[in-house]
Amino acid sequence: MIYLDNNATTRVAPEVFDAMHPFLSDVFGNPSSAHTLGREMKRAIDDSREQVATLIGASDTSEIVFTSCGSESDNWAIRGVLGTRPEKKHIVTTLVEHEAVRNLCRLLENDGYEVTWLGVDHNGELDLDELRAALRPDTALVSTMLANNETGVLFPIQEIGRIVHENSEAAFHVDGVQAVGKIPINLENVDLFALSGHKLHAPQGIGALYVRKGISLSPMIIGGGQEQGRRAGTSAVPNIVGLGAACRLAREDDDHAHIERLRNRLEDEILKQTPNARLNGAADRSKRLPNTSNISFEYVDGQNILMHLDQAGICVSTGSACHSTTHESSPTLRAMNVPYTAAQGSIRFSLGRYNTEAEIETTLSVLPEIVAKLAAMSPYDKELAALK
Amino acid sequence: MQLRILPCNPWLNFWPQITRMMSTDHFFNPRNVGDADEPRFAGRSASLACGAHVRFSIQVDEAHAISQARFRAAGCSDLVAAASLLTEQVVGLTTAAAATIEQEQADVDPQCARLAREALLDAIRDFSNAARDDWAGDEALICTCFFVSERTIEREIQARGLTTVAEVTSACNAGGGCGSCHQLIQEILATNDLPR
Numbered sequence: 283m284i285y286l287d288n289n290a291t292t293r294v295a296p297e298v299f300d301a302m303h304p305f306l307s308d309v310f311g312n313p314s315s316a317h318t319l320g321r322e323m324k325r326a327i328d329d330s331r332e333q334v335a336t337l338i339g340a341s342d343t344s345e346i347v348f349t350s351c352g353s354e355s356d357n358w359a360i361r362g363v364l365g366t367r368p369e370k371k372h373i374v375t376t377l378v379e380h381e382a383v384r385n386l387c388r389l390l391e392n393d394g395y396e397v398t399w400l401g402v403d404h405n406g407e408l409d410l411d412e413l414r415a416a417l418r419p420d421t422a423l424v425s426t427m428l429a430n431n432e433t434g435v436l437f438p439i440q441e442i443g444r445i446v447h448e449n450s451e452a453a454f455h456v457d458g459v460q461a462v463g464k465i466p467i468n469l470e471n472v473d474l475f476a477l478s479g480h481k482l483h484a485p486q487g488i489g490a491l492y493v494r495k496g497i498s499l500s501p502m503i504i505g506g507g508q509e510q511g512r513r514a515g516t517s518a519v520p521n522i523v524g525l526g527a528a529c530r531l532a533r534e535d536d537d538h539a540h541i542e543r544l545r546n547r548l549e550d551e552i553l554k555q556t557p558n559a560r561l562n563g564a565a566d567r568s569k570r571l572p573n574t575s576n577i578s579f580e581y582v583d584g585q586n587i588l589m590h591l592d593q594a595g596i597c598v599s600t601g602s603a604c605h606s607t608t609h610e611s612s613p614t615l616r617a618m619n620v621p622y623t624a625a626q627g628s629i630r631f632s633l634g635r636y637n638t639e640a641e642i643e644t645t646l647s648v649l650p651e652i653v654a655k656l657a658a659m660s661p662y663d664k665e666l667a668a669l670k
Numbered sequence: 671m672q673l674r675i676l677p678c679n680p681w682l683n684f685w686p687q688i689t690r691m692m693s694t695d696h697f698f699n700p701r702n703v704g705d706a707d708e709p710r711f712a713g714r715s716a717s718l719a720c721g722a723h724v725r726f727s728i729q730v731d732e733a734h735a736i737s738q739a740r741f742r743a744a745g746c747s748d749l750v751a752a753a754s755l756l757t758e759q760v761v762g763l764t765t766a767a768a769a770t771i772e773q774e775q776a777d778v779d780p781q782c783a784r785l786a787r788e789a790l791l792d793a794i795r796d797f798s799n800a801a802r803d804d805w806a807g808d809e810a811l812i813c814t815c816f817f818v819s820e821r822t823i824e825r826e827i828q829a830r831g832l833t834t835v836a837e838v839t840s841a842c843n844a845g846g847g848c849g850s851c852h853q854l855i856q857e858i859l860a861t862n863d864l865p866r
Contacts, residue, residue: 581744582744583722583744583745583746585746585747586745586746586747586750589698589747590698622721623744625721626721626744627744656744658703658704659700659703659742659743659744659750660742660743660744661724661743662723662744
């Protein structure tokens with residue numbers, strides 16, 4: 283099985299599994315307990331908090347709160363900020379956010395909030411002047427992602443944060459889920475920052491939220507005094523330990539160059555070999571995650587390519603989600619003005635630390651044949667002939 | 671799954687798996703891909719909702735039976751399977767039978783099956799319109815699926831006092847196939863709508 287879907291989730295690293303294992307067997311206890319077992323658990327959590335803080339560059343471990351997932355972190359950051367600023371009813375976000383932010387903001391629109399949706403250009407990049415113009419005295423929050431989950435396009439969060447703080451009193455939340463573990467993180471000018479464990483080889487079911495000192499956040503879960511009273515619920519110690527180990531691994535390994543080399547090879551070859559392939563997102567690779575390539579195969583269907591690759595043992599994602607209830611192409615690609623016939627044929631390749639050169643070569647040997655077969659079946663035969 | 675057979679047949683327990691296997695096979699190994707040989711009649715259908723697009727082309731023999739059916743599709747795996755299955759099902763059928771085919775046994779999304787059938791229907795209408803124009807008989811041919819002439823339709827309208835296309839269809843079959851003559855039947859109804 284060749285796994286090229288690391289933006290969806292990643293396998294648990296053996297190092298992470300080893301770190302977690304004792305906490306799923308003989309080492310147990312409630313970290314809130316005062317006895318030896320409880321204190322041991324608390325120490326393990328503190329160690330992990332330290333690892334997370336170090337990886338993303340938080341100045342103090344108290345700024346890190348553990349949650350159950352990235353979506354919880356995003357939801358809490360947004361609702362938490364709004365909860366402490368009830369008089370401010372304006373939010374600024376972008377059209378290309380993950381559903382955790384996008385759908386929540388859509389919901390808030392129904393609850394009396396006004397949302398300014400910033401668009402992107404064909405490269406997937408923001409117009410910072412548009413952002414500056416959107417800020418108002420009653421803007422409570424600006425929320426943008428750091429790295430786009432579909433295209434890997436990076437937003438300049440330091441610059442955005444500077445503009446937000448210079449021109450308004452709004453808090454700045456960053457959805458960093460897709461970036462952590464893949465690129466170095468800089469929290470300058472950032473007030474809140476969400477991350478998720480399973481994107482960096484920790485298990486699913488663990489996330490964290492960075493809350494800059496001085497930012498007040500109303501709690502989402504009320505209960506015992508866990509996480510400094512900010513997020514109640516008995517700590518998921520094994521998962522927290524896993525996230526800590528994953529953060530250490532991400533910091534200490536130097537695999538990023540290896541992943542980027544493989545991604546570049548894959549991307550270059552596909553664009554060269556396939557006449558109907560076009561890259562979605564900035565051609566300048568420094569403006570994208572080093573592991574992601576979103577490529578449209580024009581006039582063929584992405585889900586078809588996915589199924590054929592799956593049969594060949596290769597796992598990828600498509601931007602043209604077609605479920606039995608909803609049939610629509612990716613909002614991100616639509617915001618980028620990708621033509622309909624190309625958005626339908628988009629495939630996301632997202633690499634990870636366990637991919638090998640041989641796997642990339644296998645993919646490159648299988649993919650052109652699949653695309654050619656589907657192109658031969660396409661009703662857009664005249665358009666495809668014109669490309670050649 | 672519309673199929674209902676006696677529950678004592680042990681194969682029935684596996685029927686959903688069998689139909690799934692069939693449609694999976696038709697997706698990975700689609701039959702009759704491309705364009706039918708000339709002279710061919712072609713139809714298209716597309717969905718704005720999901721972006722899928724199908725093209726169906728058929729060859730029709732002198733007895734108005736489909737002798738060849740081919741398709742092209744840019745759409746999900748269910749659509750490809752549905753179109754492929756349909757090409758196999760319609761060969762040998764008259765255009766009238768093909769126009770009203772119910773695709774029951776395919777375990778595919780009903781929306782995709784419908785889209786494939788619409789493209790087929792569009793191709794049959796393409797044939798019907800051409801056959802009507804080419805018709806060299808004494809009486810003008812209106813319904814090419816069931817070979818019903820203008821005079822027959824007029825006779826039925828006058829004899830029975832028909833006022834709608836549906837009534838004409840149930841009286842003499844005209845308009846019961848591909849539906850390409852509905853507009854013409856409407857016009858005949860209008861000219862025969864005399865005060866009684």
